[in-house]
Amino acid sequence: MIFTWYIYAGMAVAAVFLLFGLGRLDENAQGAWVFRPLLIPGVLLIWPLVIWRCVILWRGEEKLDRHRMPRRRQERVAVVFACAIPIIIFAAMFVRQDPAALPPPIQLEAAK
Amino acid sequence: MSVKYVPVQWNKNKWGYDAVLVALVVAYILIFIRLGTPAAELARPLDYAILRMRAFGTCAFWMLTIILCIGPLARLDKRFLPVLYNRRHFGVLTTVVAFTHAMYVLGWYFSFSPQSQWLALLSSATGFGQFLGFPIEILGVSALFILAVLSATSHDFWLSFLSAPVWKTLHLLIYAAYVLVVGHVALGYFQDGANLTFATLFALGALTVSGLHLAAWFKERKVDETIIDWVKACRPEDIPDKRAAIVTLSKDERVAIFRSGKSFSAVSNACAHQGGPLGEGKIVYGCVTCPWHGFSYKARNGRSPAPFTEMIPTYNMKLEEGVLYIDRKANQPGTDVEPIIYEVAEDG
Amino acid sequence: MAKTQEPFFVGWGKVPKDLRLFLICCAVGLVVGFAAMAYATASTQEDTGAGAFMGQTRATGVLQVEPYPILHVISSPHFEKGDTILLSGNGKRGAIDQAKDHDGKIVQIRGFRLDRGGLQGVQLRNGQRGLRPTENQETSMQIPVESLGRWKLSGEICDGKCLGGAMRPGTGLAHRACANLCLLGDVAPVFVSSGPIDGSEFLLLSNEDGQAVTQDILDYTAILVGAEGEVERHGDMLVFKISPETIKVAQ
Numbered sequence: 001m002i003f004t005w006y007i008y009a010g011m012a013v014a015a016v017f018l019l020f021g022l023g024r025l026d027e028n029a030q031g032a033w034v035f036r037p038l039l040i041p042g043v044l045l046i047w048p049l050v051i052w053r054c055v056i057l058w059r060g061e062e063k064l065d066r067h068r069m070p071r072r073r074q075e076r077v078a079v080v081f082a083c084a085i086p087i088i089i090f091a092a093m094f095v096r097q098d099p100a101a102l103p104p105p106i107q108l109e110a111a112k
Numbered sequence: 113m114s115v116k117y118v119p120v121q122w123n124k125n126k127w128g129y130d131a132v133l134v135a136l137v138v139a140y141i142l143i144f145i146r147l148g149t150p151a152a153e154l155a156r157p158l159d160y161a162i163l164r165m166r167a168f169g170t171c172a173f174w175m176l177t178i179i180l181c182i183g184p185l186a187r188l189d190k191r192f193l194p195v196l197y198n199r200r201h202f203g204v205l206t207t208v209v210a211f212t213h214a215m216y217v218l219g220w221y222f223s224f225s226p227q228s229q230w231l232a233l234l235s236s237a238t239g240f241g242q243f244l245g246f247p248i249e250i251l252g253v254s255a256l257f258i259l260a261v262l263s264a265t266s267h268d269f270w271l272s273f274l275s276a277p278v279w280k281t282l283h284l285l286i287y288a289a290y291v292l293v294v295g296h297v298a299l300g301y302f303q304d305g306a307n308l309t310f311a312t313l314f315a316l317g318a319l320t321v322s323g324l325h326l327a328a329w330f331k332e333r334k335v336d337e338t339i340i341d342w343v344k345a346c347r348p349e350d351i352p353d354k355r356a357a358i359v360t361l362s363k364d365e366r367v368a369i370f371r372s373g374k375s376f377s378a379v380s381n382a383c384a385h386q387g388g389p390l391g392e393g394k395i396v397y398g399c400v401t402c403p404w405h406g407f408s409y410k411a412r413n414g415r416s417p418a419p420f421t422e423m424i425p426t427y428n429m430k431l432e433e434g435v436l437y438i439d440r441k442a443n444q445p446g447t448d449v450e451p452i453i454y455e456v457a458e459d460g
Numbered sequence: 461m462a463k464t465q466e467p468f469f470v471g472w473g474k475v476p477k478d479l480r481l482f483l484i485c486c487a488v489g490l491v492v493g494f495a496a497m498a499y500a501t502a503s504t505q506e507d508t509g510a511g512a513f514m515g516q517t518r519a520t521g522v523l524q525v526e527p528y529p530i531l532h533v534i535s536s537p538h539f540e541k542g543d544t545i546l547l548s549g550n551g552k553r554g555a556i557d558q559a560k561d562h563d564g565k566i567v568q569i570r571g572f573r574l575d576r577g578g579l580q581g582v583q584l585r586n587g588q589r590g591l592r593p594t595e596n597q598e599t600s601m602q603i604p605v606e607s608l609g610r611w612k613l614s615g616e617i618c619d620g621k622c623l624g625g626a627m628r629p630g631t632g633l634a635h636r637a638c639a640n641l642c643l644l645g646d647v648a649p650v651f652v653s654s655g656p657i658d659g660s661e662f663l664l665l666s667n668e669d670g671q672a673v674t675q676d677i678l679d680y681t682a683i684l685v686g687a688e689g690e691v692e693r694h695g696d697m698l699v700f701k702i703s704p705e706t707i708k709v710a711q
Contacts, residue, residue: 025273026269026272026273027421028116028117028269028272028421029116029117029269030116031116032116032117032118034118034119035117035118035119035267035269038119038267039267039269039270041260041263041264042261042264042265042267042270044264045260045261045264045265046261046264046265046282049274049278049282050273053273053274053275053278057273070277070280070281070284070364071363071364071366072363072364073281073284074280074284075329075332075363077284077287078287078325078328078329079325079326079329080287081287081290081291081322081325082321082322082323082325082326082329083322084291085290085291085294085318085319085321085322086319086322088291088294088295088298088318089294089298089315089318089319091243091298092298092299092302092303093315095243095244095303095711096302096303096311097244097303097683097684097710097711098306098711099306099654099684100306101711102614102615102654102684102710103614103654103686104614104654104655105611105612105613105614105653105654105655105656105657106611106612106613107608107609107610107611108609108610108611108612108688109609109610110609111606111607111608111609112607112609125475132487132490132491135491136490136491136494139491139494139495139498140494140495140497140498141498143495143498143499143502144498144499144501144502145502147498147499147502147503148498148499148500148501148502148503148505149502149503149505151499151502151503152502152503152504152505152506152507153507154505154507154508155507155509155510156508156510156512156628157628158505158508158628158629159627159628159629162627162628162629166501166502166505167498167502170497170498170501171494171498174494174497178490191479191482192486193469194469194475194479194483195483195486197469220627220638221635221637221638221641222637222638222641223551224550224551224552225551225552225553225641225642225644225645226551226552226553226645227641232641233637235641235644236637236638236640236641236644237637237640238640238678238679239678239679241679242679242709244633244683244709245633245636245679245680245681245682245683245709247636247637248633248634248636248637249637299633300633300634301633301634303632303633304632304633304634305505305506305632306506307504307505307506309500309501309504310500310501310504313497313500313501393468394468396468396470396473401468401470403468403469406470406473
């Protein structure tokens with residue numbers, strides 16, 4: 001339900017953005033129309049981010065940071081990632097059940 | 113390299129790359145269904161849909177595994193860089209394969225009930241508090257959602273619009289997606305049956321991804337060291353002609369000092385496109401050329417040659433006692449800086 | 461410092477000669493690797509047992525509604541007199557809607573036979589065509605109910621319909637959500653025991669009072685568990701009157 005409304009909102013944003021906003025914000029997109037339908041799924045899924053970026057670009061608040069890659073962040077994420085994988089795998093191996101090792105049926109009380 | 117955006121900038125290498133990708137998927141699915149399954153000792157055939165969800169599901173897992181190996185492999189051995197070149201198509205195709213898997217699951221396990229498929233998926237998800245028996249479908253759907261977002265934002269437009277740092281941060285979600293997929297399989301198909309062939313292959317694949325990332329991280333760590341205002345870089349003769357030396361200013365900022373004959377210029381090491389390591393590139397046709405996607409810049413001003421418009425920051429340098437120093441403060445992207453001239457004595 | 465001669469690849473340019481061979485090897489290796497992986501994974505898939513849909517059938521018998529609808533067969537072209545079969549509806553639905561008004565009556569059923577040797581079932585056709593009381597309600601058949609005592613059993617809780625052969629495979633964690641969905645649709649849960657009790661390893665589940673138990677077992681489907689409860693024989697069918705608080709994940 002919520003997801004459906006999210007996508008509807010995305011459609012509205014996509015229409016405005018692709019028809020009007022795009023050419024003003026990105027000079028490489030001026031007059032380029034064939035690639036625009038390709039952007040629709042992206043706008044539908046991350047339209048809040050699209051609005052946020054539009055505001056930044058509109059106000060001209062873009063900084064030099066544009067060229068600073070989040071290397072430190074990537075490094076941390078990659079290390080956490082590289083540690084999480086073996087933890088999941090070994091935990092999954094540990095809990096793996098073997099049908100052959102199940103105890104046979106045991107009668108606790110005889111029939112009354 | 114965008115003058116005007118087009119859906120895909122095809123070239124011969126991309127065609128070749130994509131041909132290999134399609135061959136991978138077709139070979140995998142056909143062999144799984146037509147050769148492998150008949151060779152299994154089955155008294156009666158498996159359900160048509162279950163066989164396909166297995167084929168497409170495991171295929172998507174292997175594709176994602178290979179994709180995640182490319183990055184660290186290219187850091188460990190530069191010969192793998194061309195595999196990175198068209199990685200986005202690999203990603204999009206993986207999303208399609210994973211989506212096909214999900215459609216078979218929805219159309220089989222979550223059909224034939226009075227509820228709609230998605231509602232059925234939610235209502236049957238029980239056991240959130242337990243490890244064994246955790247509802248793996250939720251993990252799978254989350255991973256698929258991430259893959260969809262990343263595929264949908266893989267066009268170059270998104271890089272330029274979101275800016276490379278934001279785009280890169282968004283695309284770091286691929287790590288989360290892989291963890292979700294590993295959980296999805298480890299608590300699902302991995303647990304089923306007494307035959308350990310798939311379980312072993314799966315564990316080895318996932319652990320390889322993990323190991324390669326640790327190895328690449330370890331290698332990078334040695335490169336990073338800390339510093340002051342004018343950062344001592346290297347001796348001019350240490351830089352091979354048409355190549356660069358990379359200097360680390362901080363964890364997030366690296367500079368590439370390029371040599372073209374006897375002139376030396378410093379530019380940001382991060383390509384304006386996807387943040388590729390320019391310093392590992394080369395001067396081709398007089399321009400610094402990124403090793404990832406071939407974006408080019410003039411070394412002295414960090415501007416792409418016309419008609420392209422990309423710009424990267426430049427850095428001031430000085431030469432003292434035969435050693436190059438870099439000004440920690442970057443210039444605005446596209447600022448022209450007079451190159452340092454130094455006659456390198458021909459070696460050997 | 462790196463050698464200047466190292467081959468350098470530019471995406472839009474030609475692939476350097478030295479790299480070409482390396483990349484061709486990568487591509488071939490990858491395709492062959494994928495092919496091998498596909499074969500290894502597919503050829504080691506496990507058999508899912510004998511259960512399957514066995515075509516159309518009909519039967520007359522005594523209907524028992526609790527814990528879940530079952531039929532004690534009097535006559536049928538496919539089942540023996542005295543067989544007890546699990547009834548289910550179309551898709552992931554139990555037969556309770558069709559059966560609830562006819563408990564203890566003699567009914568005629570039509571549908572598709574599910575058979576897994578030791579576990580027999582019928583997927584009823586919709587409405588009256590699937591299940592209706594016969595005009596003649598006289599029978600000499602008695603349904604014997606016999607207690608086999610209290611047991612501690614180990615095994616897997618499944619939905620009786622998929623297990624019976626409606627899905628192949630209809631067990632295991634990958635199938636868990638589907639099993640839960642069937643159970644939520646009132647399909648009868650079945651306990652697959654690690655060993656036979658009085659000759660049978662498939663037991664219909666009920667709560668301690670002999671009624672439906674669905675909600676208490678949803679967290680434990682498709683994994684190996686141990687549980688205690690009284691076992692009763694209803695005709696040809698064993699019923700495991702499970703005590704939900706004793707259910708524990710095995711190992």
